[in-house]
Amino acid sequence: MSIGMKWVIGIVVVAALGVVAWQSGWLGNLSQPNAQQQTSTVANSTQTASATSSLPTAQNDTSNTAMAQDAAAIDVQMQNLATDSSLLNQSLSDKPLQQSY
């Protein structure tokens, strides 16, 4: 096998590895700018957390009592959501105490 042929095969192998790496996302991740990585992380931020619900009863418990308890737990969270909303509004309308100097 000539030296030229070896070079051609070598280049083809390296290119093929590059395509595989790029398609698997490994190369793409490395080349992403920081801002995009941050956005990607944020975008997946609620997906990477456990997707299990925090209901107070077992997942397979479909009894009336269990569903009533689940609904009550949801209501507590809904009230907390209203509090979160109120605190968010406060933070957006915050005014600093004017300083003397």
Add this chain to the structure above:
Amino acid sequence: MNFQNFVRLCVTLPFLAILITPVFVFAQTATVGLQVSATASTSVSWSAAVAAVAAKARADKEITRRIAALNDLNTRIQAMTRVSSSFKQTLASNVKNQIQLLTALQVKIDADSNLATLKTDIQSITQSYRIFILVLPQGRISAMADRVANITFMMQGLGVKLQARLQAAAAAGNSATADSAILTDLGAKLTDAQTQAQATLILIGPLTPDNGNQTAMAANTKALQQARSDLGVAQQDLVQARKDIALLLKAVLSMKVSTPTSVSASTTPATH
């Protein structure tokens, strides 16, 4: 003294008095002037000291207010359950950094004895407000988005149970057509709430302090307001979803079908 000398004295004395009076007046003015000058100088230093004390008190009040708000936010961040740990860690670090900076500034201002230094330090309170006004809403938006995600998962869990009961009821001969429509609406509302929550995090995650840049400040403000709006939509979605759940629960309870027996709970209620 003969009469002639007496007359000369009487004539000369008034003139002498006239000549001497300005000297006395000048002397008196000079004395008063000194007194006034000394009083003014004392007043200026006294009023400067009073102003410095008042300025320190105002600075202290503002810094304490900000630290309290950031501590509250940090507590809320620690209770977040649905965002990734790295996202949560970033938020917490930003908040803690701000608390540390403000605490150090408060200590420095309290110890400031030089008026110029005090002025510079107090001015930095105003400058650092630009960071505070970004970090605080950023954290609050994240916390609310986390809550939306949590409620969405809970409602999805209950929705699955309701669906199972409806299917069992339908199999037992009950009509569940209308309830299926409600179930579909429940799913749509939960999907939208989740989408809105995700959108807010994408929007506010990369925001950085404007450092006095007006364009950056306007962009940050716009992003925060958009995120607020998105979360408002998500909240309304969940309110409607909760109404759907109430309707479905009522329907399920009214259907004639043998109800499953309760099984032991495997999880505990979320209380954060």
